[in-house]
Amino acid sequence: MGKRVGMEVAIASAEAAALCKFDVAAVYPITPQSHVAEHLSDIVNDGRVDASFITVESEHSALSAAMGASATGARVVTATSSQGLLYMHEVLPITSAMRLPIVMLIANRAISGPINIWNDHSDIMPQRDTGWISFFADNGQEVVDMTIQAFKVAEHREVMLPVNVNMDGFQLTHMVEPIIMPDQGEVDRFLPEYVPYATLHPDRPVSMGTLAMPEIYAEAQKAKNVAIVNSKKIILEVWKEWEKLFGRRYEPIQAYRTKDADVALVTMGSMGETAEIAVEELRKQGVKAGLLKIKLWRPFPFAELRKAVQGIRVLAVTDRACSFGGPGGPVFSEIRSALYEEPVRPAIVNYIIGLGGRDVQVEDFMEMVRQAARGKLSEPYVFYGVRG
Amino acid sequence: MTTVKKYTKSVVENFDLYAPKLVSKEEFFNAGHRACQGCGEALAIRLMCKALGKDTVITNATGCMEVISSLYPTTAWTLPWIHVAFPNAAAVASGVEAGLRALRRKGKIADRRVKSVAIGGDGGTMDIGFQALSGAMERGHDMLYVCFDNEAYMNTGIQRSSGTPFLASTTTAPAGKKIPGNQVWKKNLAEIMVQHNLPYVATASPSYPLDFMNKVKKARRVKGPSYIHCLVTCPTGWRSASETCIKLGRLALETGIFPLYEVENGVYKLTVEIPEKRRPVEDYLKLQGRFRHLTPDQMQVIQARVDLEFKKLQNKIDHSVSWV
Ligand SMILES: Cc1ncc(C[n+]2csc(CCOP(=O)(O)OP(=O)(O)O)c2C)c(N)n1
Numbered sequence: 001m002g003k004r005v006g007m008e009v010a011i012a013s014a015e016a017a018a019l020c021k022f023d024v025a026a027v028y029p030i031t032p033q034s035h036v037a038e039h040l041s042d043i044v045n046d047g048r049v050d051a052s053f054i055t056v057e058s059e060h061s062a063l064s065a066a067m068g069a070s071a072t073g074a075r076v077v078t079a080t081s082s083q084g085l086l087y088m089h090e091v092l093p094i095t096s097a098m099r100l101p102i103v104m105l106i107a108n109r110a111i112s113g114p115i116n117i118w119n120d121h122s123d124i125m126p127q128r129d130t131g132w133i134s135f136f137a138d139n140g141q142e143v144v145d146m147t148i149q150a151f152k153v154a155e156h157r158e159v160m161l162p163v164n165v166n167m168d169g170f171q172l173t174h175m176v177e178p179i180i181m182p183d184q185g186e187v188d189r190f191l192p193e194y195v196p197y198a199t200l201h202p203d204r205p206v207s208m209g210t211l212a213m214p215e216i217y218a219e220a221q222k223a224k225n226v227a228i229v230n231s232k233k234i235i236l237e238v239w240k241e242w243e244k245l246f247g248r249r250y251e252p253i254q255a256y257r258t259k260d261a262d263v264a265l266v267t268m269g270s271m272g273e274t275a276e277i278a279v280e281e282l283r284k285q286g287v288k289a290g291l292l293k294i295k296l297w298r299p300f301p302f303a304e305l306r307k308a309v310q311g312i313r314v315l316a317v318t319d320r321a322c323s324f325g326g327p328g329g330p331v332f333s334e335i336r337s338a339l340y341e342e343p344v345r346p347a348i349v350n351y352i353i354g355l356g357g358r359d360v361q362v363e364d365f366m367e368m369v370r371q372a373a374r375g376k377l378s379e380p381y382v383f384y385g386v387r388g
Numbered sequence: 389m390t391t392v393k394k395y396t397k398s399v400v401e402n403f404d405l406y407a408p409k410l411v412s413k414e415e416f417f418n419a420g421h422r423a424c425q426g427c428g429e430a431l432a433i434r435l436m437c438k439a440l441g442k443d444t445v446i447t448n449a450t451g452c453m454e455v456i457s458s459l460y461p462t463t464a465w466t467l468p469w470i471h472v473a474f475p476n477a478a479a480v481a482s483g484v485e486a487g488l489r490a491l492r493r494k495g496k497i498a499d500r501r502v503k504s505v506a507i508g509g510d511g512g513t514m515d516i517g518f519q520a521l522s523g524a525m526e527r528g529h530d531m532l533y534v535c536f537d538n539e540a541y542m543n544t545g546i547q548r549s550s551g552t553p554f555l556a557s558t559t560t561a562p563a564g565k566k567i568p569g570n571q572v573w574k575k576n577l578a579e580i581m582v583q584h585n586l587p588y589v590a591t592a593s594p595s596y597p598l599d600f601m602n603k604v605k606k607a608r609r610v611k612g613p614s615y616i617h618c619l620v621t622c623p624t625g626w627r628s629a630s631e632t633c634i635k636l637g638r639l640a641l642e643t644g645i646f647p648l649y650e651v652e653n654g655v656y657k658l659t660v661e662i663p664e665k666r667r668p669v670e671d672y673l674k675l676q677g678r679f680r681h682l683t684p685d686q687m688q689v690i691q692a693r694v695d696l697e698f699k700k701l702q703n704k705i706d707h708s709v710s711w712v
Contacts, residue, residue: 023490026483050494052486057523061479064472064520068447068483068504071470073497074490076483094472200445200468200484202502209471210458 002182002246009140010035010173012181013079013105013165016147018043019187020103023074026054026065031117032169033081033107040077059084063091063102070100071208073199075151078102081169082109085123089130095162096131097224098209101154101194102162104132105147108269108320109169110356118357119169121269121320124297125330131224133163133231134297138272140177142295143167145248148187152238155194159231166297168270170357182246190245232299252301253308254293257283261290263373264309264346266317268294268331271353271360275318278365289369294331302338309339315346316372318353319381328352328381347372350381358385411601412438421464422456426630428620428637429453429536432594433507436534436618437467439604443502445470445484449477449512452543453536475516478524478533481506485529503532503608510537510551514577525584525613532607532614535577538622546625550575554693555686556678558625563681573693581615582651585711588614590650595637596660599648603659606650619646627677639672644698654711656704669694 007015014036017025025044029037044053052069056062059080070076080088085106095102110116111123124134133153137143143165150163167173182190198206212220232252239250254272257279258264265275272293282289292308292315294301309315317336319329327333332350339345349372354360368384371377416437423430433453437444448454448471457464458471472480485504491497506524508517513535521533540558541547548561552570557563561570581589588610592600600618607614619640621633628636640646641660648660669691673679682690 023494023496024483024486026486050490052490054482054486055527056479056482057519057526060476061482061520061523064476064479065483065486067472068470068480068485069487069490070483071480072445072484072487072491074487076487090473091476098472199497200470201488201497202442202444202468203498205466205468207458207463207465207469210460210463211455212460216460 002180002186004178004180006176007140007179007181008035008174008176009143009167010107011039012140012179013143013147013167014039014043015181016144017077017103017105018049019182019184020075020148020151020191021049022051022077024052024054024066024069024076025078026056026062026069026076027079028056028059028062028084030059030081030084032109032173033079033084033105035173036079036105036107040079059087060091063088063095066102067091067095067098067100070102071098071200073194073196075155075194076102077105079105079107081107082111082123085127086111089127092127092130092132094209097220099160099197099227100162101160103147103150103154104162104164106164106166107169107173108166116356117169119171120355120357121166122322122355124164124166125321128298128330131161131228132298133161133228133235134166135163136166136268136295136297137172138270138293140172140175140179141248143172144179144181145242145246145250148182148191149238149242149250152191153231153235156234157197159227159234160197161227161231166269171270186245190241228299232301235296250295252294252296252304254295255308256291256293258290258292258308258312260288261312262288263314263316263369264290264292264312265365265369266292266294266315266331266335268297269320271318274360274362275365278362278369281362282366282369287369287373300334300338305335305338306342309346312346314372314375315348316351316368317348318351318368320354322352322355332381347376349377351384352381353384408598412441414438416440416442416465416467417457418464418466420462422459423452424624424630426621426623426633428594428622428633429509429538430456431633432536432600432618432620435594435597435601436604439601440503440505440608442467443500445488445502445504447471447477447481447484447504447506449506449508449517450474450543451509451512453507453509455543474512476520477506477508477512477517479520481531481533482524482527482529485531489530504529506531506533508535509542510535510539511541511549514550514575522584525581525586525615528612530611530613532616534604534616534618536618536620538620538625539574540622540625542622542625554690555682557681558678568681568686578615578617586613586615587653588650590616590659591646591648592616592618593637593640593646593648594618594620595634596641596648599660603650625678627680628675632675636672636675639667639675642667643669643672644694645669645672647698647701649701649705654708656701656708658705
């Protein structure tokens with residue numbers, strides 16, 4: 001049986017990776033991910049996991065080394081944040097194209113400029129279309145659970161794709177939270193040994209990462225899309241199994257008091273917990289508020305979203321990143337386009353919030369719901385509470 | 389002109405007598421690839437693979453060699469091979485090494501040594517891949533990096549790199565009416581690798597195949613990082629006749645432009661004898677269209693620099709001491 005502990009979430013994420021007995025870690029430090037990097041190396045250097053820790057000289061090399069190791073058949077973990085994730089960008093789509101099931105822990109942080117170390121989602125959003133499965137955690141428990149789930153999903157023979165687990169920088173990484181840490185036996189029963197499909201070894205030589213002409217490049221892209229779309233089925237299976245074994249339920253979109261809701265907030269990441277309190281407060285005041293928390297960003301859960309919004313009059317979608325000169329935040333444009341074909345669909349407004357660590361309090365979420373309830377905003381998207 | 393004072397006989401010399409007979413008939417870099425006629429890089433890779441043997445994993449940086457050898461669904465490689473991107477061959481190969489090491493230790497793969505070898509062009513090694521190379525070498529992985537230096541970004545159309553020689557004409561440093569080609573001297577990467585305290589660093593050329601293969605074998609045996617800088621002719625980029633591929637490598641040595649040496653635990657040693665009286669650099673330059681615009685004065689500037697570099701190398705050969 002797992003044990004309830006009080007643990008910093010960054011450290012807990014590294015502990016979760018240790019429970020998965022990774023073979024290789026290749027990590028470059030960056031705030032607010034550094035505790036993950038440091039703790040992974042503690043785990044290796046104390047001999048708690050029999051693994052190699054590669055002290056790479058950059059994030060580009062972190063993911064590149066992770067790929068090299070994964071291609072030999074090793075179970076590999078890496079972690080990064082912000083500028084580091086941007087620095088990896090070149091390598092991200094190659095990882096998924098080569099179907100290497102690497103797990104990456106991301107401590108989400110704003111991107112420069114101006115330079116800012118605090119939390120938002122502007123680092124992960126530009127990576128949206130790189131073919132990685134993306135989980136978003138609300139709290140420390142979810143970070144731990146999703147990290148372990150990530151290996152199982154990634155390495156599943158019908159998936160074979162890299163997975164990133166997003167945890168909000170500071171808001172999650174640096175919080176000490178009560179977490180039920182699964183024990184080794186439980187994880188061993190849940191997570192089988194990784195059996196790679198093809199590896200770099202002279203006993204069975206293969207060429208990986210070859211050149212594709214136009215006659216086949218498009219098919220390769222389509223194949224990657226098919227793989228990630230189909231991964232949802234496996235993700236749902238893994239989550240069901242998790243619930244059976246550990247009693248904690250995971251869904252692509254978690255609904256909170258939406259059954260009779262008139263206005264629902266949409267969040268991704270740790271702000272969901274603040275929004276829950278706002279919903280409770282509004283309910284006390286007689287406002288029929290609800291909340292949808294997105295846990296699975298890629299593959300995007302279209303069917304689940306359509307089901308989740310039924311009966312809701314207005315959706316107030318929050319975004320923690322900008323799409324400059326675009327239609328609004330990335331979550332908003334995704335949701336709006338997902339619902340376009342629906343005969344009956346809610347009105348959708350967009351609040352861009354919490355950029356670069358800007359505090360968003362319970363009262364702010366309440367105000368967003370009140371504004372949204374009145375109908376259309378003056379603009380298609382609003383930088384909530386931002387001067388200028 | 390300086391003459392060579394000390395040519396230390398190496399194992400290569402003994403090896404020379406019977407080595408051709410011993411060279412593996414097995415091909416790991418196979419015919420049917422799409423390299424240009426007279427490509428020194430493709431030839432060098434073929435020789436390198438023979439010297440490395442079966443228990444090798446190759447990581448290839450983006451560049452001519454990846455393009456000509458891996459057109460899906462074909463491959464020239466019968467060694468395990470991976471290509472990821474342009475700047476990161478050293479990093480990927482370091483991960484290959486770490487992965488193989490961990491899996492072997494944990495009994496998940498056969499218990500025998502498989503060498504991780506990264507290869508890249510001068511661009512992928514000396515420029516965009518420089519940081520990854522430095523990192524991988526500094527970390528002490530059991531891996532070999534071989535740079536195949538054809539002195540420009542050939543894959544993308546002969547653009548200048550930090551391996552491009554002084555005054556060579558390239559498509560981004562053309563011999564213009566005002567500026568006569570590349571304005572700076574070639575970066576000495578082998579020397580920079582020596583400064584990483586590598587147990588083994590060597591320069592090589594497919595024009596001296598046994599010397600090259602012997603160095604590859606030596607580097608393979610090193611339990612740690614090693615580096616070989618291999619100068620390879622590119623007839624397309626050098627604007628030279630295909631059939632002069634081997635000859636140009638020899639002239640590079642005979643003029644002293646590209647001496648073949650190795651540095652073992654800090655000790656410098658020439659591995660191929662350089663004629664007492666070195667040939668003038670002009671003999672090398674005049675066979676290549678990329679130097680066609682050079683005036684006699686400019687050739688003299690190059691000659692003086694080659695003499696100086698040669699003297700510097702000679703000095704190291706005479707005075708270097710082993711650190712083991
Ligand atoms: C990040 C990045 N920048 C630029 C390129 C374009 N590119 C591909 S190969 C190459 C040059 C390769 O030159 P070199 O490494 O010298 O190898 P060669 O082709 O001469 O063998 C360039 C510039 C790329 N693929 N990736």
